[in-house]
Amino acid sequence: MYDLADKTIFITGATAGIGRACAQAAxxxxxxxxxxxxxxxxxxTLRDDLVSTRGVxxxxxxxxxxNASDVAEAISSLPSNFANIDILVNNAGLASGYGPLHELDPDDVEVMIDxxxxxxLYVTRAVVTGMVERNSGHIINIGSIAGHDVYPGASVYCATKFAVTAITDGLKLDLHGTNIxxxxxxxxLVETDFSKVRFHGDMDRANAVYAKxxxxxxxxxxxxxxxxxxxPPHVDVRTLILTSVKQSSVTMVDRSGRDL
Ligand SMILES: NC(=O)c1ccc[n+]([C@@H]2O[C@H](COP(=O)([O-])OP(=O)(O)OC[C@H]3O[C@@H](n4cnc5c(N)ncnc54)[C@H](OP(=O)(O)O)[C@@H]3O)[C@@H](O)[C@H]2O)c1
Structure with a gap:
């Protein structure tokens, strides 16, 4: 086992959902x-909670x-006891809007790709350099099953997650010969604020995603x-795909009820 005690873990998008849960678990x-x-x-609020309840x-x-320059500045000016990042969890992300490509709001397209x-890429670039110098580290990207299969109304979101798959695979090649x-x-499907964000706060549409x-x-x-x-440090889990037992593909979700 690779012991996380006293390891430095950077989690992007930790204010909610998966990122917050990762921060609590770490x-x-x-x-x-x-x-x-x-x-x-x-x-x-999260920081104060983690410090007071976990003593970390x-x-x-x-x-x-x-913001590329803000990312570079934030990472290059980390306090010295946080400067050597052992694990980066690239979690920050979103779907924005839903519908056919030709009807998507251009601003939604921009925000997903950006x-x-x-x-x-900005965060990875800023963090990996130090990992290469230390010949040690772990990049864990939060992709999606939407990075393996497309579904209707989500061409751009899927494209961004296919990109995450490609970046992960490409980075592995680029880091060949290192211990990273x-x-x-x-x-x-994960029940978080993801659908609320996708549907711009329309809770009826968001709740329907997780209904039944x-x-x-x-x-x-x-x-x-x-x-x-x-x-253990010699084991690199390359891709871990997980779904609910009720989900068989990006489009096949059993909506016969919430019972298991
Ligand atoms: N929920 C699902 O069904 C699902 C399935 C597969 C993959 N994922 C992926 O899981 C990741 C987390 O999503 P979630 O479900 O946990 O959604 P969420 O509850 O909406 O959380 C998204 C997190 O990303 C952060 N974020 C968004 N834009 C950001 C930006 N420009 N800069 C910094 N942080 C940003 C948000 O923080 P702020 O708003 O405070 O910036 C928030 O903490 C995403 O990459 C998503 O694509 C989700």
Whole structure:
């Protein structure tokens, strides 16, 4: 087992959902945490909670991963006890809008590509350099089953997650000969704020996504991330795909009820 105690783990998009659950799980394992997101109030609340309940060191950075210069500045000016990042969890991401490609709002297209692809690249670039110098580290990208199969109304979101798959595989090749691990954790339907964000706050549409089925919860994905992160140093879990037992493909979801 790779012991997370006193390891430094940077989780992007930790204010909610999967990222927050990853931060809580990593803190429970004794890790030193760097967390970021755009909503500073939620970030500070999480940091204070992790510090008081888990007794871990936690550095919170209000950061929009879409801003390349802010990302570079934030990572190059980390306090010295947080500077050597052992594990990066590239989680910040979103779907924005839903519908046929030719009807999507161009702003939605931009925000998905800028966050899920370019933001992930900015953070990775800024963090991997130090890992290469130390010949040690682990990049864990949060992809999606939408990075393996497309579904209607989600061409651009799927394209960004296919890009995450390609970036993960390409980074693994680029880091050949180093001791740096590169993984992707690719969930199916997870009940978080994801659909609320996708449908711009329309809770009827968001709730319908999780109706009459049993989706994953954020803690299930965090559990998978912790599994990937804690394998012995010579083991690199390349891709971990997880879905609810009720989901058989991106489009096949059993909606016969919430019973198991
Ligand atoms: N839920 C699902 O069904 C599902 C399935 C497969 C994969 N995923 C992936 O899982 C990841 C997390 O999603 P989630 O389900 O946990 O959704 P969520 O509850 O909406 O959380 C998304 C997180 O990303 C952060 N974020 C978004 N844009 C950001 C930006 N520009 N800069 C920094 N942080 C940003 C948000 O923080 P702020 O708003 O505070 O910035 C928030 O903490 C995403 O990459 C998503 O694509 C989700």
């Amino acid at each position: 803190a429970a394992a004794g890790a030193r945490l760097i967390i970021c997101g755009r909503r500073s109030g939620m970030l500070v 060191d936690c550095h919170a950075m209000t950061l929009d991963v879409r 966050t899920n692809v370019k933001g992930l 691990r590169v993984s992707t954790v690719d969930p199916g 089925t049993v989706p994953l919860v954020a803690e299930d994905v965090a559990d998978a991330v912790l599994y990937v992160a804690t394998r």
